[in-house]
Amino acid sequence: MSGILFLAWRHAAAHRARTSILIACVALALWVPWTAGALAGQYDRTLRARAAETPLIIGAPGNRYDLTLAALYFRPSRLETVPYQELERLQEGGKATFVPLHMRFTARGNPIVATSVEYVEFRGLEPAEGRHALRLGEVALGAEVAQTLGLRPGDALLSDPTELYDISRPPALKMRVAGVYRPSGTPDDGAVFCDVRTAWVLEGIAHGHAPAEEIDESLVLSRAEESVAVSGALMEYAEVTEENEGTFHYHGDTALLPLSALLAIPASRKDGTLLKSAVNAAGDLQAVTPTSVIDDLLGVVFRIKAFFDLVGGFLLGTTALLVYVVFLLSSRLRAAEMRTLDRIGAPRRVGAGLIGLEAVLVLLVAGALAGGATAATLRWLPDLVSTF
Amino acid sequence: MTSDAAPDARPAGASLRGVSFSYAPSAGTRPFRLEVDELTLHAGEAAAVIGPSGSGKTTLVHLCAGILVPASGELAVGGVRLDQLTDAERRRERARQVGLVFQEFELLDYLSALENILVPLRVRGATREELRAGRVRATELAQAVGIADLLGRTPAQLSQGERQRVAIARALVTEPALVLCDEPTGNLDPDAASGAVDLLLQEARARGAALLMVTHDHGLLDRFDRVLDVTALAGSGGATP
Numbered sequence: 001m002s003g004i005l006f007l008a009w010r011h012a013a014a015h016r017a018r019t020s021i022l023i024a025c026v027a028l029a030l031w032v033p034w035t036a037g038a039l040a041g042q043y044d045r046t047l048r049a050r051a052a053e054t055p056l057i058i059g060a061p062g063n064r065y066d067l068t069l070a071a072l073y074f075r076p077s078r079l080e081t082v083p084y085q086e087l088e089r090l091q092e093g094g095k096a097t098f099v100p101l102h103m104r105f106t107a108r109g110n111p112i113v114a115t116s117v118e119y120v121e122f123r124g125l126e127p128a129e130g131r132h133a134l135r136l137g138e139v140a141l142g143a144e145v146a147q148t149l150g151l152r153p154g155d156a157l158l159s160d161p162t163e164l165y166d167i168s169r170p171p172a173l174k175m176r177v178a179g180v181y182r183p184s185g186t187p188d189d190g191a192v193f194c195d196v197r198t199a200w201v202l203e204g205i206a207h208g209h210a211p212a213e214e215i216d217e218s219l220v221l222s223r224a225e226e227s228v229a230v231s232g233a234l235m236e237y238a239e240v241t242e243e244n245e246g247t248f249h250y251h252g253d254t255a256l257l258p259l260s261a262l263l264a265i266p267a268s269r270k271d272g273t274l275l276k277s278a279v280n281a282a283g284d285l286q287a288v289t290p291t292s293v294i295d296d297l298l299g300v301v302f303r304i305k306a307f308f309d310l311v312g313g314f315l316l317g318t319t320a321l322l323v324y325v326v327f328l329l330s331s332r333l334r335a336a337e338m339r340t341l342d343r344i345g346a347p348r349r350v351g352a353g354l355i356g357l358e359a360v361l362v363l364l365v366a367g368a369l370a371g372g373a374t375a376a377t378l379r380w381l382p383d384l385v386s387t388f
Numbered sequence: 389m390t391s392d393a394a395p396d397a398r399p400a401g402a403s404l405r406g407v408s409f410s411y412a413p414s415a416g417t418r419p420f421r422l423e424v425d426e427l428t429l430h431a432g433e434a435a436a437v438i439g440p441s442g443s444g445k446t447t448l449v450h451l452c453a454g455i456l457v458p459a460s461g462e463l464a465v466g467g468v469r470l471d472q473l474t475d476a477e478r479r480r481e482r483a484r485q486v487g488l489v490f491q492e493f494e495l496l497d498y499l500s501a502l503e504n505i506l507v508p509l510r511v512r513g514a515t516r517e518e519l520r521a522g523r524v525r526a527t528e529l530a531q532a533v534g535i536a537d538l539l540g541r542t543p544a545q546l547s548q549g550e551r552q553r554v555a556i557a558r559a560l561v562t563e564p565a566l567v568l569c570d571e572p573t574g575n576l577d578p579d580a581a582s583g584a585v586d587l588l589l590q591e592a593r594a595r596g597a598a599l600l601m602v603t604h605d606h607g608l609l610d611r612f613d614r615v616l617d618v619t620a621l622a623g624s625g626g627a628t629p
């Protein structure tokens with residue numbers, strides 16, 4: 001057998017171009033269905049796992065897919081905001097613990113997730129270095145963000161400006177890194193966490209500047225008993241420090257401060273059901289169960305996968321026919337060689353053995369290539385969940 | 389049958405006794421029958437086989453090689469009765485005991501000269517040690533037939549005469565008891581043919597192998613120990629085309 005294997009190998013090696021084309025065709029035909037299957041499986045596992053851990057999401061009425069994907073995976077979207085007072089109103093009901101989420105901003109391309117300490121407790125995030133972001137202007141980094149940006153506690157991170165040419169909008173905020181979380185294998189690894197108050201500073205709703213009594217008189221437009229009108233030329237602080245933290249304040253109604261969504265963690269399934277019914281019945285907000293939204297979403301994904309399976313099946317079938325024809329023609333072209341080997345004393349059906357072994361070699365190499373290509377695709381393809 | 393006296397003292401390389409073989413007649417072909425009463429080739433003995441086209445020369449070679457199986461009679465190579473073996477056993481014996489040289493040389497174009505010489509060992513599933521020893525023998529044979537510098541070349545990179553020498557080395561590498569040549573000089577010019585036959589006879593004799601060569605070139609016959617007319621192998625005419 002080793003002699004026949006040697007001959008099969010030498011024949012394949014001697015006809016490099018033909019062998020390479022065959023290997024490429026078979027590898028491609030295997031790569032398509034393998035990758036589609038693996039991606040669908042990975043997509044399925046990732047989406048379901050995160051959804052299953054999250055009992056209920058509450059947000060403004062609108063697209064429930066956007067709300068779910070934004071709340072679970074921080075997918076960029078333009079969600080209608082939920083006023084902060086809704087959080088307080090729901091909390092009064094006592095049916096669940098509510099976690100605020102604000103996700104409008106990014107820092108060097110990574111989503112800034114403004115929330116409360118309940119979020120990190122709920123997701124089980126633990127600092128590998130430093131601590132949670134508890135103070136205004138502080139951030140705690142997901143493991144992937146910290147690694148990619150090379151940041152550690154004590155370093156600074158600038159938020160991405162949202163309106164580069166609108167000078168009425170607040171500039172980028174320089175935030176201090178308070179801690180870095182351990183890798184969790186979830187979208188949390190790719191997020192920058194901060195307190196919701198920091199998000200409101202980023203929104204421009206809250207700001208800090210020199211105390212009214214210390215403002216240069218040239219910037220004061222008018223002074224009343226309870227208020228001072230100042231020029232727009234007054235510089236707001238672009239960084240929260242221990243010295244200026246006390247000067248940060250809101251001008252509007254704090255009850256209307258915006259949130260993107262709320263995570264609701266009911267005490268029981270019954271409380272969850274009652275809460276969901278109550279919120280949806282009221283109509284000014286929507287409550288969604290992530291697992292059912294994801295199930296709907298995966299229905300679409302698996303319809304796409306079925307299409308890829310069909311295409312992959314055709315590709316595989318066509319390639320199998322091509323390979324069959326190539327080896328059939330090869331066996332005819334090699335009839336004289338087989339006759340020689342037969343007369344020299346090779347085992348019966350040496351021809352079938354040689355062709356079969358060469359086919360097996362091609363399949364093995366193609367299979368290894370397709371496996372490697374599938375692994376590389378899964379490794380290097382951008383996160384499908386966040387780009388869906 | 390014409391022959392010189394065979395040296396009886398030597399062991400038999402091949403022997404056929406009362407062998408009968410026939411091709412079944414089929415549409416468009418004539419029936420063919422070959423009978424051999426008695427034929428013994430001793431170790432180191434060289435015999436030429438002559439006869440008109442279609443008289444059964446190649447059939448005789450194939451019978452001696454165990455490629456064809458006689459309907460009756462005894463056929464032995466190197467003391468092993470091929471007619472009593474199964475197909476698989478006969479193939480193993482052929483790879484071990486019989487060296488073959490063909491008219492078209494029939495080298496494998498994707499192998500080097502050295503790899504071609506070692507093909508009989510490869511196809512019989514030789515062990516690593518056997519292959520190692522075979523490589524040493526192949527190198528010696530290549531030296532002997534004058535192609536030591538060409539072992540890395542493929543058949544396409546060799547001349548006709550060089551391919552012939554590779555084929556001769558391939559036939560001898562297993563140190564066979566019997567070397568069978570089916571018109572091995574048919575594609576060579578007279579000088580090259582003469583040189584190839586001399587080489588084959590010299591190497592076969594040097595290794596104590598019996599040699600049976602089919603040839604149409606009567607100018608070469610005086611170099612053989614015996615000349616066999618295939619039509620006279622049986623008492624009243626060996627082959628019936």
